[in-house]
Amino acid sequence: MFRTALVFAVTCSALSFGCGADRNASEDTQEIIDNLVQAGFPADDIMVVDGIVYTGRDGAVSLAASREMLEVDTSAGPDEQYRTTNLVSRTLTTICVNGAAFTGKFSTALNAAITNYNNLGLTFQMRRTSGSTTGCGATITARVSSGTGGSSGFPSGGRPFNTINIGSGLQSATFGTNTVTHVITHELGHCVGMRHSDFFNRSISCGGAATNEGSGGVGAILIPGTPSGATVGGSVMNSCFRTVETGRFTSTDVTALTTLY
Ligand SMILES: [Zn+2]
Numbered sequence: 739m740f741r742t743a744l745v746f747a748v749t750c751s752a753l754s755f756g757c758g759a760d761r762n763a764s765e766d767t768q769e770i771i772d773n774l775v776q777a778g779f780p781a782d783d784i785m786v787v788d789g790i791v792y793t794g795r796d797g798a799v800s801l802a803a804s805r806e807m808l809e810v811d812t813s814a815g816p817d818e819q820y821r822t823t824n825l826v827s828r829t830l831t832t833i834c835v836n837g838a839a840f841t842g843k844f845s846t847a848l849n850a851a852i853t854n855y856n857n858l859g860l861t862f863q864m865r866r867t868s869g870s871t872t873g874c875g876a877t878i879t880a881r882v883s884s885g886t887g888g889s890s891g892f893p894s895g896g897r898p899f900n901t902i903n904i905g906s907g908l909q910s911a912t913f914g915t916n917t918v919t920h921v922i923t924h925e926l927g928h929c930v931g932m933r934h935s936d937f938f939n940r941s942i943s944c945g946g947a948a949t950n951e952g953s954g955g956v957g958a959i960l961i962p963g964t965p966s967g968a969t970v971g972g973s974v975m976n977s978c979f980r981t982v983e984t985g986r987f988t989s990t991d992v993t994a995l996t997t998l999y
Pocket of ligand 1: 798924928934976977
């Protein structure tokens with residue numbers, strides 16, 4: 739009974755990644771949406787693009803993963819940082835980011851986000867391109883999407899996810915360059931295997947009812963050495979962002995990334 743209302747009632751929130759709407763919902767898509775609602779995801783946290791369902795965790799949600807979310811997972815630790823099962827191969831040294839679609843504030847923020855990663859001395863360097871793949875071990879393409887958030891996905895086959903979508907709503911003057919840098923850094927974080935730091939209770943950063951994203955079909959593995967304490971503003975990988983974000987990694991983000999890579 740939620741189905742039509744849900745798909746048509748989707749609204750965008752500045753506090754939530756991954757909003758937008760599409761009316762081409764298949765039966766599987768509808769079950770995924772129903773499962774997400776039952777799992778506690780707010781309606782404005784769910785979007786459907788080209789038949790693929792995204793949530794605030796801004797990775798695509800499979801039917802199996804949505805069913806898994808209905809299972810209560812109490813094994814996840816209290817509040818550290820988490821990665822997906824799959825990671826980028828440590829032998830992959832250059833991840834190119836095709837920023838040809840980004841201009842103005844988005845372009846500036848993309849450069850700053852790439853610098854965030856490159857300042858950490860990880861096993862990979864990110865290199866901005868305009869489409870050339872010369873010297874690239876893998877390429878992530880930056881796109882402008884609808885909404886006021888972002889979406890991306892998780893690694894597979896030792897390679898990062900190949901796309902980040904950044905909502906055009908962030909072009910509003912409401913959002914400073916630092917906030918956009920935060921969102922881009924966050925989405926790139928998913929591409930290299932970072933889960934939400936508060937995945938086990940999204941209300942920490944998003945407010946509202948406590949919602950556990952579960953393993954999401956991609957795993958939620960504690961990163962050794964990450965300090966406890968998921969807090970508002972405590973990680974660039976929190977589920978929801980604020981307009982006052984700095985656009986920089988926190989100390990726990992640095993620990994997480996330098997431990998993985
Ligand atoms: Zn996210």
